[in-house]
Amino acid sequence: MTAQRFIADHVLPLGSSGIRRVFELAATLDDPIDLSIGQPDFPVPENIKETMCGAIRGDRNSYTPSRGLPALRERIAADLKAEFDWEPDLFVTCGVSGGLLLALMACINPGDEVLIGDPYFVSYKQLVRLVGGVPVLVDLYEDFQARPDRFEAAITDKTKIILLCSPGNPTGVVQSAQSIQAVAELAQRRDLLLISDEIYTKLSYDGPSSSPVRFAPERTLLLRGFGKSHALTGLRLGYAAGPEEIIAQMAKLQQYTFVCAPHPGQVGALEAMDTDVSHQVDRYRAKRDLICAELKGAFDFVRPSGGFYLFPKVPKQYASGNAFVDAAIERNLLIIPGDAFSERDTHFRISYAAPDDRLRQGCEILRDLAAG
Numbered sequence: 001m002t003a004q005r006f007i008a009d010h011v012l013p014l015g016s017s018g019i020r021r022v023f024e025l026a027a028t029l030d031d032p033i034d035l036s037i038g039q040p041d042f043p044v045p046e047n048i049k050e051t052m053c054g055a056i057r058g059d060r061n062s063y064t065p066s067r068g069l070p071a072l073r074e075r076i077a078a079d080l081k082a083e084f085d086w087e088p089d090l091f092v093t094c095g096v097s098g099g100l101l102l103a104l105m106a107c108i109n110p111g112d113e114v115l116i117g118d119p120y121f122v123s124y125k126q127l128v129r130l131v132g133g134v135p136v137l138v139d140l141y142e143d144f145q146a147r148p149d150r151f152e153a154a155i156t157d158k159t160k161i162i163l164l165c166s167p168g169n170p171t172g173v174v175q176s177a178q179s180i181q182a183v184a185e186l187a188q189r190r191d192l193l194l195i196s197d198e199i200y201t202k203l204s205y206d207g208p209s210s211s212p213v214r215f216a217p218e219r220t221l222l223l224r225g226f227g228k229s230h231a232l233t234g235l236r237l238g239y240a241a242g243p244e245e246i247i248a249q250m251a252k253l254q255q256y257t258f259v260c261a262p263h264p265g266q267v268g269a270l271e272a273m274d275t276d277v278s279h280q281v282d283r284y285r286a287k288r289d290l291i292c293a294e295l296k297g298a299f300d301f302v303r304p305s306g307g308f309y310l311f312p313k314v315p316k317q318y319a320s321g322n323a324f325v326d327a328a329i330e331r332n333l334l335i336i337p338g339d340a341f342s343e344r345d346t347h348f349r350i351s352y353a354a355p356d357d358r359l360r361q362g363c364e365i366l367r368d369l370a371a372g
């Protein structure tokens, strides 16, 4: 018997992530230099671990309210009030992915269009399709700043949402306050919802990264998470904040899907909010500086200001991002081809969330490949 006929039609067209191909190749290598991973290389801070262990031992393993622990929600609300003088409705999500899925489920009717800057985080296009929407990609090359004229040119009478991500994955580019303001004004003028994925906001190296909350608070749905800033990726914790009507529908959908974010993790998230990670931010800033210095002159790239990624162009002698990545993998170096995040196959992503000696070794191979 084949179970193929049980698979729903809308699932098959979703391609598997281009990152997977690299991970599969990686499994064949012995101790590769791995600059492909999109998560911090430091452990969860000890105090957060202790707090979570205490929560588990103290039998805080039950469901929480679907919207999250009241103390955590209050703390998030206080931080948003302090940061933006903003008092949105909010709830705790299972990572930013959980918030994103529920936001799209709550807002998208079949055929509704969502504008997404290209290059984009791998899930965006697929999640929009999964809920019956149409992803419309708006080119961000060459400097990866969101240009309002390009977004405006992509608007149709089906457009409902602009999905922004800053600092960006895979580029590490932080949108300038002017870009964000211009896109926020466009959303106002054309009556669109802004979804702002700010999972990397704490990892900003050249001053704070801006948010559409500053310019269009009443039409911004903010998604943030604890995974990247506090290395809690596997604990699946984030939050969604925004218009009451949308949050109410998302929270309703959470009851029937995720139910709630993991209870001990929520206790840990509250501790995380009081845990200073500025030394890790300093560490990543230094890694950003290191990798930019190592690759300067050998590659074209936009100097990133956030996250832990660099997105250089492949050298001219390679036919595509994939051809370049294959050559790198032959030298035992793992990086991700740009077409995992883009309609173009002209770039590649490096994650610099790795030890400095590995970064130096990786850069040496990259320089060699560029010179070869």
Ligand SMILES: Cc1ncc(COP(=O)(O)O)c(C=O)c1O
Residues within 6 Å of the ligand: 038, 094, 095, 096, 097, 098, 121, 165, 168, 169, 197, 199, 225, 226, 227, 233, 236, 237, 238
């Ligand atoms: C831009 C962006 N958004 C969302 C996510 C997913 O985050 P989470 O693990 O909190 O679901 C990631 C993870 O890599 C990301 O890079």
